Each structure stands twice: as structure tokens, then as C-alpha cells.
Amino acid sequence: DDARLAEELRRMDGSSYGRYKSLTGDWSFPDFTLTVDRVQSDPFAPPSRVSVRIPADVAELPDSAWHSPVRRRATADYLVRRAYRELKGARLRIDAGGQEVLDRAACQIRDGEVLLRLGIEMPGHGRRIDGRTAERELCERLPDMVDALRWPALDAAEAAAFADTVEDTCALRDRLPDLGLVAFVADGSVLPRRSGVSDLPMQGSAVPFRSPESMRVSVSLPHAGEVSGLGIAEGITLIVGGGFHGKSTLLHALERGVYDHVPGDGRELVVSRADAVKIRAEEGRQVERTDIGAFVRNLPTGADTSDFSTENASGSTSQAANIAEALEAGSTALLIDEDTTATNLMIRDARMQRLVHGDREPLTPFVDLVRPLRRDHGVSTVLVMGGSGDYFDVADQVVMLDGYRPYDVTDRARELAAERTDADFAAPAARVIDPRSVDATARGRSRIKRRDMDVLTFGENEIDVRNLAQLVDSGQIIGVGLAMRLLAEGGLLGDDRTLAEALDALEERLEGDGVTALGRGYAGDYVLPRRYEIAAALNRLRSLRVLR
Template identity: 40%
Template structure:
């Protein structure tokens, strides 16, 4: 470790030299109250900025023990500190002048969800914040005095104002921790009360727009129907009432634009905790919930879809089904089976984005095309089996087919964003519109013994495993692109970046053509539990741009990898 004085001397000695001389700065420097680590230096002022980290001993940061009571409270504190740090550095970004990205100071921009991120990590030992800095240059000549401003004038102020407990609003920190504990309490109560989701009265479900996840102003607050209302006695907020969605099959019906998909979207993102003021901070969903849709053209490898599709005309084996170009129905069937393999206990579906022939076959169609000529067993006829045999509940948005009313345990109507429980009314009507008798094939648990194979690769094969993330929707590994557009519960591009690192780590260390997909992912989860995301990073340092994905998204990513 070097001293901050030595950093000043080194900056002075390289001033006005060519840009690569910046690489001599790499190392750790003691600034008394914290350590500044220059982890990676960019090769050019127009290249991706340099990676910097700051480490503060917990003895100096001074956060009380109640902040570390659980993983949820620690993650919530990390999220809060990262937002405060970003606020501070935003005021100094580009105040140091130069060409290209000179003077840029940036870190992760957090959304409405609270995620475990590498950009800020805290333990009872130390607090680590990671960010990037564009090292200043004039053309490609080092401007060391501008970088000195960043290190010795700007950053010390940002660190003092945002990362020390004594300088923060203690009431605000306490509220962050208390909210995390209340959210964790509700998740545990879901199991105790036999529920799959909870939506608090007063929640604001609509979002500002399709590109903004912030709450819509002046929207209709959520109010639970009395028949579905439950009370949660939270440790900090006290008694909170709202709608409890019971286990089983729940149908959300209503006219177009009345709020069906908005409610489903809130339940999708309810697998994550949300920040205070989001409107959805007390919308809590079973954290194994999986949103499914049809995906024409997706890759499927060795999936047992015989539960839904059998006796194909080409005699293709659906007990071990593979295709490079799936249809809507086969993709949705594979998605459900892959979700079962991932341990999902709640399926979320929207009729609008589902394959019609996979979801239902009406009476007239069954008269025209006999069951012997139809290889698909529709979801309508399997949903009860999924719950009865596997304990997998379903929440389904339906707007056109009335057949689903017959199998639903709970039926919710959205009427101008008002929620009505119409279960009894609809069940009385079902007697007047009976479903025709159907001979459904016997339920058989799918086989999950899929071996994960991939071409052997040397660990130093850079080109073969080179990673590039394309926003939230996809990433490339080598020449192969993994398409994640329809993995709708990915909340952040940093989760996509983490999935890329997980897949690369698996390729390098775990895949041996013997382990199943489940075994590979279980080994990855053990690694993440012990070492966090830092344990799977291929670089010599931990970058700031990774966020922890759920188990469901890890499975979804691996299942879409064509190699």
C-alpha cells in the first residue's frame, strides 16, 4: 500500500506524458480515513473509464449493528448508500476538464428495485464502493493536475457526505432498515397465511410510462375487496391491510385498459423489494414467481415437454425435446417445465402474450379437430394438476376466453383500476356454460436430468469466452448471443452482466458433460453464497456493474444458451 502523498508525487511525475503512463498509478493508496484503490486504468481517454474503489473500515464508517441484522437489511443499506454516493459524485462529474471521457465520475444508477450490487458492498468489517473515473487528458497527453482535483478535492467531499454514518440522516437510515425488515416479514407471512402475493391498500401500481418505472402521479390508489383483505402486523409499520392472493389458480379479468396488466406487472416485480415512495414497496410476491410468455424462435435443448405436447406427426420425442426454432406453444411448454426445474411455485401469465393454441381449445374447435389429431394438452387442462401435484399456483390475466373461469379458485375483476372479487358471481354463471368433458392424459412429472454440455474451452481462450453486454436484453459470449428479451423479470442491465459472468464461469470451471443443469447452477449458487459476485468475476478486480440475479433468471439464461 502506498500513501496519498506518493500518489501526488506520481501524478506530478507523469504529467504531460503520453496516456499509457497512467497505468503506473495502479495500486492502493492510504487516505487516512479510507483507502483508494485504482483497480484498472483505461488505455485511452476515449475508452471505457478507469475502475476505482474506496474501502472504509467499519470502525470508521460507524454503522450500528442493527444494519447487519439480515441479508435483506444489509442489501437495503448498500442500496441507500449507493444512491447517496451517486448523488454526490454527479455534482462533480466532468468538472475536471479534458478530451474524450476526461473528468467523468460515475457509478451504478439504481432503479426502483433494491438489488445486491457490486457497486456498494458492506460488511461488519468494511464498506466498499466501486465506481469509474475518466482519467483526464488533453488529446492523448496526460493532464495529471485535473486528476489530482478528482482524487484530492472532489472524492474526499463525496465520501465524507455519503459514506459515514455520523454525516448521514440517522432517521433516514433507520427507515431504510425498518422497511427492509417489514418487507422480509411480509414474505414470511405469505407462506404462513397460504398466500402467493400481497398488495397493500394505498399502493400505487401504474407507472409513469413504458420507459419509466417511477410511480404515476394522480393515479388511483389500490383498494382491496373486503373478501380478499388480510392484515399484516409488521414489526415497524404496525398493522397494514391489503389484498392477499391465495394459493391456487387466480384469474384477473376485466375490460381493456382497466388495469389487468398493470396489476400483473406489479406482481411480476414484487419478487424484489422496492424503495420507499415507489408505490409498490408493499407489493410482495412469492420470490420464486416466474412470468412466462410464448417465444417464437427460441432455442430449446433436451426438455421434457410431454406434459403438454405428445404424439407429434413427425414422431419427434417430446420427452427429450430439442429445437433451434420453437413455436409459440412449444416455447411456452418448455418455459413451464424449465420453471418447475428451477423450483418455481407461482406462474404468472398474460393471455395477450401467450400462444392461444397452448392455453385453450374451445368446444367448437374440439368438434372440428378431434383430440386424437391434436398433440397439445392445453394449459387450461393442466393448471389444476400443476397445483394439485406440484403445489404450483397460477395467476392469469384473461380477457377473451371464458373457459378459465371454470378452473379458477379466485376471480378478480379490474374495473377502472378498482378491484372487485367476482368469484361467487362467476361460479354461479359457470353452471349455465359448462365445459365439455375432456379426457386429459395422466399427469406425469417431467424428467429434469438434462446434462449440460458445451464445447471444451481452455481457460485462457479469450476470444472464445469474450463477454459483451447489450443492455438488459442480451449479451454475447464469444460469437454466440444469448437473447434475454422475454425474461421479463430481469430488472436491470447489471443483472444481465452478472448472468454473462456466471455463464462464463460455468463454461470455464463447471461444465464437464456429466453434470445436469440443476447441478451446475447449484454449484454456482454455493459459490455466490460464499464469495458473492466477486467470486465469479474473470478479471483481477471486481467491477462496479454487476447485480445479483434470481435463481429463475439464471436457469432462464442457461436454457437459452445455444452452445
């Protein structure tokens, strides 16, 4: 059959580009099956899509490489990176991702069988088929790539170490609740990145992380053995320090700590609770019937803030909505950096309180809510705040960064703390979403696309996702769109299900097949997103309607 494909491509050489469509379907090679899933209609359209199935007896993956879901994901990720390297300079493309190890459609392992999804720009001379080049790609480069992915051809020690690293990261994250921690940063970790546009570790001048003794926690991991590091306890953690001393860098690492990182990244053993959500102000976002009553009351406009909608939120109301929505989706750990907050939602100092009395100020600052949030709802907060000491009053622990080095200054901060009366924090109301308002179709077809890391096109809507700090992979943006479609079309929304219940049901659907359960009929790359980013995108969908 592979000879038949080669012959077919040679025969097509020079004929009109549209003839490529006739390739659609299965082609069996000695070692694998190639499926041509979708062919582009002209050379300038998005790449064609093909998939490759390598049977278990050819792949020869040892059981240990895929017997658990974690090792299966890690090995798949290792293979996709290996394939990416093998395809350098080819027209075939595989979605290999960045520093995070994620569940991606580009490579899946099922019972030892390896499934790859690739793109290819079918070659042409103008609008004529370039059959020779196509033959080289599909009948030479592709089988070469498959050869390179067989276990005997791989560096088995490196592949196993890759999966061990990911398994350690997951084991560490799983231990956090038992240890009473929301996050852990291993000694020796490298947190800073090479630049604002490169997620690779900083080289040379990076100061490796070293925990203060009083906050040092030791954990035993399946492969790395005993590791020590900073244990960030549940409750309210304040990160202070002068400008440029590394506060935001630490918080960024915690944001990413919900994901696993590749060996050599420097953040392999920097982990946060899987449900940790970065919170920021986001002036201009729309809000649809979100309960921000805990933060905002008695607006001069008379609006009901427990059922609050706006086309264009202010800094403070947008941040309040972001918190309420993260809690609604189930987060129990909030990550906040003063650099991206609305100051008037965070603090109100004593002098301002004397000038502007309580009943004239609609905002309850977060500093009065953070303790009840913890006490009554079990939600922890990690907060970077270098500009105000108000949070000394409520912090359970205070870490000071000095020259990128953390120190425990809890006792000194406590000496400077004042009495503070907490406000009440009533859990935000749970909403039921109208599934008809979540429509992926445009002109009769499903339309889910993205523009860079900025915009998710969902049906007729464009969703601004720039401010979702924990969307880290372009494929996750498509994954979010596919998840929204499944929520709506799969009957998960509505039916009196709250949004949180719908997200639970979605996660249940994904349990067996993982990310590929999202992709029905979708020809392209996508990656598994978290429920918090799915909820966040839904909340930014202009057509969204809330039933109650």
C-alpha cells in the same frame, strides 16, 4: 500517500496516456484506501476501475445498519444511491440501480467496513494525460464522497427508514407460505408506472390499490405494523376485466414483487413468492432437449416432444418450453398475461374441439393442465385472461379489475363454469448440462458483456435476454453471465448433477460473500440475479448441450 498520488498526477500531466497504467495498486488516504484495479489503455476504451475501502471506524455504521443480511443489503443500497448523488457531474461513476434494492457489487458492507467499486474515465487532452482533472477527481471528489457516506454525515433517520422498508418487504414475502399466499398487494400501493420507459411511480392520476373485503388479509410487519391488502391465495387465480382496466399493470407489479423496492416506489408492500416466474410465448427462441411432452404430443413431424429441440420454436412450443424450464429450475408460481401468450397453448373452446378432434391436435391446452400442475406438483398460477371464460372452469379465485379497482367475482364466475376433464401433467424430465458447452472464453480470455438490456455476450455466444421480464437491472445481465461461468468453471454443472442441483450448489456458494463470489477477475459492475434468470439464459445459449 494521498499527497503522493496528487503529486504523481500533477507530474504526469501532459505525458502520454499510457502512463496512467503506473497508478495501478493501492493508495492510502487518511480515511480510506483507494485501489486502482484496472486502467483503460486509451481515452476511448471502457472506463478504468477503482475500489474504495472505508474502514469500520471511519464509516461508523451502527450495528443495526448491517447486523442482518437484509439490512446489510439495504444499507449498502442506500449508500450507493447516496454516493451516486454525490458524484453528479464527476467523471467517477457508481452503479446505483433503479427502483429495486438488489445485491450489487458496487457497494458491499463487510463487518461494518464499506467497499465501493467505481468506474472513472481517466481524463486526457487527446492522448495526453490531464493530470489536474485527474487530481481533482481522485484527490478531491473521491474523499468528499467518502466524507458524505460516513454515518454522522448521513440523514440517519432516512437511512434507517430505508432499511426498515426493505426489512418489512422481506418479512412480508417470508410470511407468504404460512399464509397460504403466492402474492400480496397492500392497500394504498401505487402500481402504475410513469411511462413505458420510466419505472418511477405514476403521479397524480394513479388510483391507489384497495383490496376487495372478501380477499383482504392483514399482516403484522416489524416496522409498518398492521397492514392490509389483497392476498392472492395459492392455487389458480384468474384476473379478468375489460381492456385498459389495469390487469397487466397488476401482473407486472407481481412480476417485480420478487424484488424489494425503494421507499416511495409505491410497490414496497407488493410481494410475490421469491420463486415466481413470468411465463410468455417467445417465438423464435431455440430449445435444447427440453421435455414439453405434457403440452405437445404427436407432432406431424414425428419429433419426440419429451426430448424436444429446435432452432426456432413456434409461439406455443416456446411457451411450453418456458413453463417446463421454469419448473425444472424450481419455480412453484407461474405468472401469465394473455397479452404475451400463444392462444392455442392457452385455450381450445368447445366448438374448435368439435371441429378438430383430439388426435389431430398435438397441443394440450394449459387450461387442462393448470389443475394437475397445482394438485400433483404444488405449482400455483396467476393468470390474466380477459378474452375467454374457459378458465372459469378451473379457477380457485377470480379477481375482476374495474377502473383499476379489484373485485372478488369468484362466485359469479363459478356459476358460469362448466365441467372440465383434466389432462395428466408429468413433471418435465430433469436435464444434466454438459459444462464444456458453457464456455465464457473467446480468443483465450473470459468475455462477458451486455448490449443494453437485450443481449448477453457470453464467450463466442450472444444470448437474447429481451424476453426475460424479471431481469430488471442491467447489472443482473452481467451477473447472469458470471453465474453461468461459475456454474461451468466451478465444477457445479455436469458430474451427473441435474441443472436444478447445480443451481442449488451455486446458491450455496453465494451464501457467504453474496454477489461478489461471482465476480472473480471481473472489472465492472454486476448485480445478483435469480436462479430462474440464470437458467433461462443458459437455456437460450446456442452452444448448450444436454448430456441427458
